[in-house]
Structures are given as structure tokens and as C-alpha cells.
Amino acid sequence: MSVYLPRPFVVDAVERETADTVTLVIRPQSGLAPAMKAGQFAMLSAFGTGEVPISVSRIARDRLHHTIRHVGEATRALTALKTGDSLGFRGPFGTAWPLAAAVGKDLLVLAGGLGLAPLRPVLDYVMNHRDRFARVSVLYGTREVSQVLFGRDHKAWRSLMSLRMTVDHDVRQPDCAPWSGQVGVITKLIPKATYDAQNTVAMVCGPEIMMRFSARDLEASGIERANIHVSLERNMKCAVGLCGHCQLSNFLVCRDGAVLSYDRVAPLLTVREL
């Protein structure tokens, strides 16, 4: 089958995450779900509207979860899908989070906003294989309390790893329970995490500026650039490294990324023309 031809999938369930974000639980209309790895993405298409790259946010045996925020026409159509509706699927594409490299080490997961979605399969893996890692810390920053993702998973995560959260903005209404977490930038959480910088793998996903600030502070804390991994976002179109829309200097992000080690991309992230 051509890599350009979407495979028909069906929506098995829709999980509302926030006002503008849903998780689609999808499966192929026929045959087995493709084997995806944590960090990889698929091109999801809303028929008649458009196609967008969306990272896998949970990998089940015969189902794939994709968490989508409504930001444009294609994502509007995808987030409007209901159980039983059809969509197109191409993939999986791209590189994966280096879980094998983190085995036996401290693992630091930094997620900003919707960036928690591509990292959730990492946390699922940790939950199922907790003994393979030393200390595991999750630092999660988001804009406001109403944008916090995957609240139903937090209790389980807290049982096996450290989870610290911060929001950039907090306005408390008289009839709402107060936010008990931290207010401020995600980098404020880094000094509070417990890890051995010489023996730590960090995985960072979120808006690019958030990743730059976070990677800079992680490096300052002693973690080598090669052990810091980021997930980049560019204009993926073909997803197979041919069209060049997602080019970042020598890299084609759809093929060489989206997950790349910080030592390879750090100099590129401050180049204005890129």
C-alpha cells in the first residue's frame, strides 16, 4: 500500500480532555492496528477537510489514542468526530523517545501544555516497567488549571513516580476549589526534581521556546546535551522525508525527528531563518 494513501480508521471512543482538546481512540476498519512507538506520529485526515500530524498519546493492543487540540480547520474537523465516525490514518512516522537509553537511569520527563500527549506513552511504559528505571520525575507545566491534561491518570502516576505541576495563570473564582500546585514557569520545577545529572535521560516536549528554556536549565544542572531529547514540530506534509516542508537545516523533522537529541538541534533553534 502506498505511504501516501490514508488507511480507513474508525473512532472507537472520544475522551474529552479540555474545552478545546479531545482524545480520539481509534482502530483500523479492518486488520490490525499498526505498531507505534512512544514519540511517533501519524497523519490523521478528516475526509474532505485536511490532514495533520498528530503524535500517539497512548498505545493499546488494538487501539491507538491521539490527543488533538482544535487550532485549525483540520483539527476542528477531527475534534468534532464522534464514536463510529471514520477518519484517515497514515503512519506510523518519525523517531521514538529513547526509552532503552533511559533504562537503569534516572528519567526526567518535562511536558508543556499539549506536549504531555506525546509523552504519555513514555509514562505508560514506566508504569508497566517501573523496575527498569531509577528515579522518575514528571514536571508538567500548562497555561491554566482548566488546560491540565489526563487528570484521570495522575493518581496512578503519582503512585510510581514524582509528578510536579505548575500553571502560568491562576484565577480563582469564589465557587472553585483553589489550585494547590505551583504557579510560575516550568523551569522553576527543575531544581525541585531529584536526579543524578550524570546518570539522567531527559525527555522534553512542549512549545519550542519552553523546550529551549527547559533544555538550557537541564544542561546548566549538569545533564549532557546528548542525554536531553526534544520533540520538534514543523510543517509536516508528506511525512516521509520527500516534500521538504519540515526541513530544519540538515534535518527533515518528519523523518529524522520528531524526537531528536538536543546536542544535534540546539544550535538550529536560535537561527531566525529556520
Added chain:
Amino acid sequence: MTARPQNRLQTNALCAELTPAQIDKLACLARSEHHTAGTFVFREGELATDLYLIDAGRVGLELCSPRGVHTIDTLDRDDALGLSWMYPGARWLFDARATEPLDLVVIDGQRLHALCEQDTDLGMRLMRAMAREVIERLQATRARLLDFYR
């Protein structure tokens, strides 16, 4: 049991560059305070007379408006709570409310000003530490202004 202010100052990041003798001098001006969750350490508009160092717990800097109560920032262990004490006569710009049980080391600001003028080396080291705190908060504020999660 609450630790003596001197012991708490020795481990506070703001005092990391002070000599033991300077920490002793600072400790003479210090007292301990405990606040239960939900209580205010100070309120917007009150005179900013003291330097507060957080020893344990968390405090929120809050501002109320018709939209509700805005938490501008939260501060934790080792953070300095409030910067306005550096200028005599200044008033606090926000409410400071303990969001968890809060242990503070409180240093009398007026006497601290006098000590800094008398022991200029201590004053320089302390102001350098405060400047670092101010810069970090300025950079964090700039990052939040980008509103990059939107």
C-alpha cells in the same frame, strides 16, 4: 519543633555566599514565624518592613480583581518572599497567603539596612543574592509574557 533562625539561615540559598560570621550577624535580627495554610503573611498596601525567607511550605502572591483572585506566583523553600523591603517606605504590592503550612525566617528590614551599611561586605553579598533572585523572577516573567502554551 522549630529550628533556630541561625540554623535555617545556614542552609538558605540566599545566604550561600555569606560567611559564618555574617550569618551570625543576620541571625541576631531574625525570628521564626509559622503560618497555617490559608492565612496571610502580609497584605497588599501594608508597609514592607521585613525580609522573609521561606524555610518550608508554599506561599502564593495574590491580587484580587472583579475576575477573582489571581495568583501571580508561588514561592517555596529557599525563596525570598517579597522584594519591596529593600526600599524603606515601600508597600507590598500583593497579598502573600500561605497555601500550605509555612515556616519563615523573618529579618527586621530596618535593622538589616543598618547592618548592610555598617558591614558593606555583607551588604554587597546580600544584595548580589537578592539581585540574582530579582533577575530570575524577571526572566520567568518574560517567559510567561510569551504565553507560549496558547
